[in-house]
Amino acid sequence: MIYEHSRVGRRAMAQAPSEKVDMAGIPDAMLRTSQPPLPEVSEMQAVRHFTRLSQKNFSIDTQFYPLGSCTMKYNPRVCNTLASLPGMLSRHPLAPDTHSQGFMACLYELQDILKTATGMHAVSLTPAAGAQGEFAGVGMIRAYHDDRGDKERSEILVPDAAHGTNPASAVMCGYKAREIPTGSDGDIDIEALKSALGPQTAGIMLTNPSTVGVFEQRIKGIAELVHAAGGLLYYDGANLNAILGKVRPGDMGFDVIHMNLHKTFSTPHGGGGPGAGPVGVSKRLEPYLPIPMVDFDGNDYRWLTERDRPDSIGRLSAFAGNAGVLIRAYIYARLLGREGMHRVSEYSTLNANYLLKRLMETGFDAAYPERRASHEFILTLKKQAKELGVNTMDFAKRLLDYGVHAPTTYFPLLVPECLLVEPTETEAKEDLDRFVEIMRTIKQEAESQPDMVKQAPHTMPVRRLDDVRAARELDLAWKPGD
Amino acid sequence: MSNTPTDRRYAKSHEWLKDEGDGSFTIGITDHAQGLLGDLVFVDLPEVGTAVEAGNDCAVVESVKAASDVYSPVTGEVIAVNEALDGAPETINDDAFGNGWMFKVKVADAGESDSLLDAAGYDALIAEEE
Amino acid sequence: MPFIPHTEKDIREMLATIGVDHIDALFDEIPSELRCGELDAIPPGMPEMEVSRLMQTRARADGQPLCFIGAGAYDHHIPAAVWELTTRGEFYTAYTPYQAEASQGTLQLLYEYQSMMTALTGMAVSNASLYDGASALAEAVLMAVRGNRKSKSKRILLPRNLHPTYRRVVHTIVCNQQIELVEVGYDSVTGSIDRAELERYSGEDFAALVIPQPNFFGVLEAVDELTDWAHDNGMLAIAVVNPMAMAILRPAGEWGDLGADICCGEGQPLGSPVASGGPYFGFLCSTGKLVRQMPGRIIGKTVDLDGKTGYALTLQAREQHIRRSKATSNICTNQGLMVTAATIHMTLMGGEGLQRVAAASHANTGKLTQALTSLPGVETAFKGAVFHERVLRLPIEVTKALRALAAHNVLGGFDLSDDYPELGDAVLVCATELRNNDDIENYRGKLERVIQSQVQTPCQLKPDW
The missing domain is CATH 3.40.640.10 (Type I PLP-dependent aspartate aminotransferase-like (Major domain))
Structure with missing residues (x-):
C-alpha cells in the first residue's frame, strides 16, 4: 500500500512548481482547510512501488493470455x-x-x-x-x-x-x-x-x-x-x-x-x-x-x-x-494494410482450430464438436467436474500456476463448466503446444491429486480471495490507521 | 426427508408465504433458493408502504456472482421489512424459513394464496428442476 | 508477416493436425455468397519505418501552438515517471482483472486510486473510473434518479453555466429514459447560478441539482448554499468538479451541512496529456449510501485463504455481466490505463504538489487576465471569484480575433459566441502552470496587434464563414 511509505513532509520535490503562491481572489471560506491526504513519498519510492505492483500482473507482454472474447493479441510497440x-x-x-x-x-x-x-x-x-x-x-x-x-x-x-x-x-x-x-x-x-x-x-x-x-x-x-x-x-x-x-x-x-x-x-x-x-x-x-x-x-x-x-x-x-x-x-x-487484414482472421482461426483439435485429442470435450471453431472455441469441463470434483474455476486457477492466464470462465452461461479459449494470431505453434501440455498435466493432477488443483493457485502473490467478505464488509478506500 | 415447512405456501419462483392470520402474510425465499444463490452479500428490501402486485419483483437478493429478484406472491401493501437483514444478509443462508424472512404484506384478498404450492408441491417442483 | 510468427513448416503441421489442406478451408461454414473479395480500398501494408515517417509528418503538421485554451482539458506538467511506469507492459497489456490472483497489481492500484479520489473529493467511496467527465455526469444523473428514494420525478436541474458539451452529452445519454433536464440560467453579473431563477423551483419534485465547481466560466459557485438548498428540497446534490480545484477548494464531501451526494468530473488534469481529447477518464464518487447505485468497476480489500490481504472486484452484481438488463449501466471496458497514470501522478505530486500546480495555474490565469485587460476594450465579463479560468470580452469580433491569433500560432482561448451569444465577443482563457511570463507577454503583444489592425482597417469584404 503506497500510503505505508508516506511520511508527513516528504515529497517528490522536482515534480511541482518550486514555490507555492497565494490563491488570489478566492474567499477563504471556499478554500480547503487542510491539504488533501494523498501519499507523501519520494520519487524513487513511488517508482519502486508501482514497478512492483506491475510485476504482480499477468499481461500479454509476459504471459500467454487466451482470454476468450477479448482478443488478447500482441500490441505493437x-x-x-x-x-x-x-x-x-x-x-x-x-x-x-x-x-x-x-x-x-x-x-x-x-x-x-x-x-x-x-x-x-x-x-x-x-x-x-x-x-x-x-x-x-x-x-x-x-x-x-x-x-x-x-x-x-x-x-x-x-x-x-x-x-x-x-x-x-x-x-x-x-x-x-x-x-x-x-x-x-x-x-x-x-x-x-x-x-x-x-x-x-x-x-x-x-x-x-x-x-x-x-x-x-x-x-x-x-x-x-x-x-x-x-x-x-x-x-x-x-x-x-x-x-x-x-x-x-x-x-x-x-x-x-x-x-x-x-x-x-x-x-x-x-x-x-x-x-x-x-x-x-x-x-x-x-x-x-x-x-x-x-x-x-x-x-x-x-x-x-x-x-x-x-x-x-x-x-x-x-x-x-x-x-x-x-x-x-x-x-x-x-x-x-489490406493484405494484413486477411491474415488476422486466417491465423487466428488456424490457431484456434489447431488448439481445439489438440485439446480434444488430449481428452477434453468441445462444447460444439461438430462445428468449425472460429477464432475461439468452448471447452466444457462438465465431465471433469462430475467425475473428479474439479471444476472450471479450479482449472483456471491452476493454469495461473503454470504461467498462463486463464481463458474466459463461465461465459457464455448456457454451456456448463465452460472455458472460452481465444489464442489469437500472434501466438506461435510452440506456445499453443505448451498450453496443451499444461492442460494435460492439470487433467492428470485432477485425477491423481485433485486437492492440488482445487486449492490452486499456489504461486501467485495471493491465494484465492474471500469474495464474500469483500462484498459483505465493504472496504473500498484506505483510511488513516488502516 | 424434506425440511420444507408445511405451515405455509410456496411460489414457483421460490418464495415462501406464511399466513399470519390477521390479513397479512410474511414472505421470504426458500432454503433451496438460498442454496442455489450461495453466500448472500446484500438484500435490497422494499420500503414500508410500497404497493406490491402479485408476480412483480419487489426485492433483490445478491450473492457474489448473482443477483436475483424476489417476487411478491400476493397483491397488497408492504407493512414491515426485516431490517435485521441489512448488515446480516447471511441470516437468509442460515435460517431462510425463520429469521431470514424478508417482508410482510397486508393483502386485500386473502384467498389469493390458495393457488400457490403446498410443501409437497414445492418439493416436487424442486425434484423436477434437479 | 507482421506480428504473425508462423513458419511454412508450422502451417503445414497445423493444417495436417486439423485435417484440412489449406487455411481457407477453415472458413467453410461461411456461406460462399457472403464471402468478400479483396479490400482494395485499404492501402497496402507499410513497414514500420515508413509509418513512422508518415506519423512524424502528421504530428508536425499540427504544429505546437502556444495554447491558452482550457474549457475542460488542461495542459499540466506530467512527471516523466508517470508514463514510463504506466506503459510498462504489465500495466499496458493486461486486461480487466477477472483473475484476481494474477491481477493484484492492477487491483491494488485501483484500490489506491479509489483511496486517493475519496481523499481529494472528501467523499466516502469512488468507483474505478468511467469514460470521461461528460459521460460521468450522465451516469451521475442516472444514478441520482435511481438513488433518490424521496423523489418520484425523473427531473434534473442542470445549470446553463455547466460545460455546454457536458449538457449535450448528458442529453444524448439519458434522453431515452424519459429523464427531463431543466436548465437554470446564470447571473449575468457574477457568472454563477442565478439564485432567483433557482428559487422558482423550490418545493418542486426534482431528483437532483447539478452543481459545477468551478463552472464553465471558471467562476466559483456558492456550493454550501446550493447543496443545502438541494437537500432542503428533497434533491440529491451532484457536484461536477475539476479535480485540480479539489486540491485547493473545499471538497465536495464537505459542501453544506451534509456534503454533496455524488461527485464526478473529468480526470484528465491528473496525468493525462491533452492529446486531442482522449483518452481521459471520468471519476465518480458518492456517499456510502449510494454505493450500490454506482456504475462501473469497484475494487474491495479482502483476504485470501491464508488471511493475507488482497484485492478483488466487488459489488459485481450491479454490473452488466451479471445483472444484464437490470445493471446500473452497460459500462464494461473503460479507462483503466488512464487511472493507472492518475494514481501514479497523484502519488508523485502529493497533496502539496497538486496544491502548488493549482495555485500556479490560478496565478498565471490572473497574470494573463491582467496583461490582456490592460489592452483597451478588453475586460473581464464576470465579477465572481474564479479558479484558473476566466471569461474576457474583446473589443473586436471574437471569432475573427482567435483566427488571427491562431495564424500567429497562439490559441487564444475558447470562443463562447456559439454557446453563449448573449455574452457578445467573449472568450474563455486559461493559463496553466506551464505558461510562463514570456508566453503571456507573447499573447498580449499579438492580441494588441490584432486589435489594432482590426479596429484601424475595418474589413470591407464579407468574411466567408
Whole structure:
C-alpha cells in the first residue's frame, strides 16, 4: 500500500512548481482547510512501488493470455511510440482545424479503412468503448424508428448467450431486452426467433461468429426475417477478429455495427481500457451517426458537428472520444494494410482450430464438436467436474500456476463448466503446444491429486480471495490507521 | 426427508408465504433458493408502504456472482421489512424459513394464496428442476 | 508477416493436425455468397519505418501552438515517471482483472486510486473510473434518479453555466429514459447560478441539482448554499468538479451541512496529456449510501485463504455481466490505463504538489487576465471569484480575433459566441502552470496587434464563414 511509505513532509520535490503562491481572489471560506491526504513519498519510492505492483500482473507482454472474447493479441510497440509523438500529445482538443489537419487526416483515413473492412456505408469513431458503441448503435435504431413515426417498437432481441452489455445497452436506450434461445448446434433457435418477432420488434443484436465461437450460417435468412418484421440488425463486433477480410457485417445484412478497436485493431487493453468502439451504419442510418466525425473536401479536413448533422443522436463524450486509441488503431491498420487484414482472421482461426483439435485429442470435450471453431472455441469441463470434483474455476486457477492466464470462465452461461479459449494470431505453434501440455498435466493432477488443483493457485502473490467478505464488509478506500 | 415447512405456501419462483392470520402474510425465499444463490452479500428490501402486485419483483437478493429478484406472491401493501437483514444478509443462508424472512404484506384478498404450492408441491417442483 | 510468427513448416503441421489442406478451408461454414473479395480500398501494408515517417509528418503538421485554451482539458506538467511506469507492459497489456490472483497489481492500484479520489473529493467511496467527465455526469444523473428514494420525478436541474458539451452529452445519454433536464440560467453579473431563477423551483419534485465547481466560466459557485438548498428540497446534490480545484477548494464531501451526494468530473488534469481529447477518464464518487447505485468497476480489500490481504472486484452484481438488463449501466471496458497514470501522478505530486500546480495555474490565469485587460476594450465579463479560468470580452469580433491569433500560432482561448451569444465577443482563457511570463507577454503583444489592425482597417469584404 503506497500510503505505508508516506511520511508527513516528504515529497517528490522536482515534480511541482518550486514555490507555492497565494490563491488570489478566492474567499477563504471556499478554500480547503487542510491539504488533501494523498501519499507523501519520494520519487524513487513511488517508482519502486508501482514497478512492483506491475510485476504482480499477468499481461500479454509476459504471459500467454487466451482470454476468450477479448482478443488478447500482441500490441505493437510502435503504435504507442508514434501516438505519443509530441505533436499528438500536445494538441488541444479544441484547437482550430488549421492546427489539426495531421490528426484529422489520420481519423478520416481510419473512418475509410473501417468502412471498407466492415462493408458499411459510413463510420463514426467517437464511441469510447464497445458498450458505448452499442449504446450509440441502439440509439440510432431508435432514432430511425422515431423519425418514421414508428413509435410502437419497444423490444430489442438478444440471444441468451450475448454479452451482458447487449441487454444493458438496450435498456439504456429505453428498450426492453427480450432473450432468444440458442439451439443445440450453437446457432440461433430460428423458430423461437420467428415467434418473438413482431410489430414491437425494434431490432436484434447479434455477434457473428457468436459468443459460442461458431459462425451463424443462416445469418442472411435471419436478416430477412428481422427486416420483414420492420426491425433492424445490430452487429456486436466483439468477434470481428475471426472474419476480418473474409466476410463483412455489411454484406451479411447488418444495419449497424460497433467495432472494438482494442480487440481487432490491437490497441492495448490497459488493465481495463481505454478502448474504442467506432460504429458503422448502412445508408438509412447514416444521418443518425454520433458526432463529431471528420470530413474531407479534397483539400482540408474539418469536423462535422451539430450544424452539419442535425439528425445525429448527439455527442457521447466532451471531445472526440478516445483519440489516442484511434491513432494507435490507425497506425496498426497502416502497418497491416489490406493484405494484413486477411491474415488476422486466417491465423487466428488456424490457431484456434489447431488448439481445439489438440485439446480434444488430449481428452477434453468441445462444447460444439461438430462445428468449425472460429477464432475461439468452448471447452466444457462438465465431465471433469462430475467425475473428479474439479471444476472450471479450479482449472483456471491452476493454469495461473503454470504461467498462463486463464481463458474466459463461465461465459457464455448456457454451456456448463465452460472455458472460452481465444489464442489469437500472434501466438506461435510452440506456445499453443505448451498450453496443451499444461492442460494435460492439470487433467492428470485432477485425477491423481485433485486437492492440488482445487486449492490452486499456489504461486501467485495471493491465494484465492474471500469474495464474500469483500462484498459483505465493504472496504473500498484506505483510511488513516488502516 | 424434506425440511420444507408445511405451515405455509410456496411460489414457483421460490418464495415462501406464511399466513399470519390477521390479513397479512410474511414472505421470504426458500432454503433451496438460498442454496442455489450461495453466500448472500446484500438484500435490497422494499420500503414500508410500497404497493406490491402479485408476480412483480419487489426485492433483490445478491450473492457474489448473482443477483436475483424476489417476487411478491400476493397483491397488497408492504407493512414491515426485516431490517435485521441489512448488515446480516447471511441470516437468509442460515435460517431462510425463520429469521431470514424478508417482508410482510397486508393483502386485500386473502384467498389469493390458495393457488400457490403446498410443501409437497414445492418439493416436487424442486425434484423436477434437479 | 507482421506480428504473425508462423513458419511454412508450422502451417503445414497445423493444417495436417486439423485435417484440412489449406487455411481457407477453415472458413467453410461461411456461406460462399457472403464471402468478400479483396479490400482494395485499404492501402497496402507499410513497414514500420515508413509509418513512422508518415506519423512524424502528421504530428508536425499540427504544429505546437502556444495554447491558452482550457474549457475542460488542461495542459499540466506530467512527471516523466508517470508514463514510463504506466506503459510498462504489465500495466499496458493486461486486461480487466477477472483473475484476481494474477491481477493484484492492477487491483491494488485501483484500490489506491479509489483511496486517493475519496481523499481529494472528501467523499466516502469512488468507483474505478468511467469514460470521461461528460459521460460521468450522465451516469451521475442516472444514478441520482435511481438513488433518490424521496423523489418520484425523473427531473434534473442542470445549470446553463455547466460545460455546454457536458449538457449535450448528458442529453444524448439519458434522453431515452424519459429523464427531463431543466436548465437554470446564470447571473449575468457574477457568472454563477442565478439564485432567483433557482428559487422558482423550490418545493418542486426534482431528483437532483447539478452543481459545477468551478463552472464553465471558471467562476466559483456558492456550493454550501446550493447543496443545502438541494437537500432542503428533497434533491440529491451532484457536484461536477475539476479535480485540480479539489486540491485547493473545499471538497465536495464537505459542501453544506451534509456534503454533496455524488461527485464526478473529468480526470484528465491528473496525468493525462491533452492529446486531442482522449483518452481521459471520468471519476465518480458518492456517499456510502449510494454505493450500490454506482456504475462501473469497484475494487474491495479482502483476504485470501491464508488471511493475507488482497484485492478483488466487488459489488459485481450491479454490473452488466451479471445483472444484464437490470445493471446500473452497460459500462464494461473503460479507462483503466488512464487511472493507472492518475494514481501514479497523484502519488508523485502529493497533496502539496497538486496544491502548488493549482495555485500556479490560478496565478498565471490572473497574470494573463491582467496583461490582456490592460489592452483597451478588453475586460473581464464576470465579477465572481474564479479558479484558473476566466471569461474576457474583446473589443473586436471574437471569432475573427482567435483566427488571427491562431495564424500567429497562439490559441487564444475558447470562443463562447456559439454557446453563449448573449455574452457578445467573449472568450474563455486559461493559463496553466506551464505558461510562463514570456508566453503571456507573447499573447498580449499579438492580441494588441490584432486589435489594432482590426479596429484601424475595418474589413470591407464579407468574411466567408
